[in-house]
Amino acid sequence: MRALAAWFDESQIATGYSSEQFLELFRNNLLNINIDPAPYGTHSFRQGGCQYLHIERRWPLRRICEWDGWSTEFTNMTIVKYLISSNNDPAEPRDHFFNPNQCPAIKCPHCGRCCLCA
Numbered sequence: 001m002r003a004l005a006a007w008f009d010e011s012q013i014a015t016g017y018s019s020e021q022f023l024e025l026f027r028n029n030l031l032n033i034n035i036d037p038a039p040y041g042t043h044s045f046r047q048g049g050c051q052y053l054h055i056e057r058r059w060p061l062r063r064i065c066e067w068d069g070w071s072t073e074f075t076n077m078t079i080v081k082y083l084i085s086s087n088n089d090p091a092e093p094r095d096h097f098f099n100p101n102q103c104p105a106i107k108c109p110h111c112g113r114c115c116l117c118a
Contacts, residue, residue: 050082 019042027037050068053059061079065072070079096102 047082050079054083 023042027040030037030040046068050064053064053067054061059067061074062072064070065074065079
């Protein structure tokens with residue numbers, strides 16, 4: 001995605017490029033590296049973007065919803081479909097959840113949350 005954004009910036013193309021054109025080029029790139037493009041679409045980028053903003057950038061859910069134009073009333077919970085997917089690998093094994101020997105999560109000096117990044 002960063003390479004595409006850099007290419008757009010360098011090419012000075014301001015109009016005429018659609019998500020359909022992007023998807024076709026992206027799928028062609030996947031074929032070039034012997035990956036079946038059938039499971040991938042533009043929602044792959046939307047889901048990845050939401051996960052990146054929440055996990056890496058630590059954006060709160062409300063901010064992600066505002067950025068993506070979703071309702072912030074949280075009655076639909078569309079955001080959950082993008083943040084949690086059956087395609088994702090779990091961050092830690094389930095048997096670690098209540099492991100008494102696991103280090104406790106402490107308040108992170110960077111994000112203010114109780115997380116394992118501290």
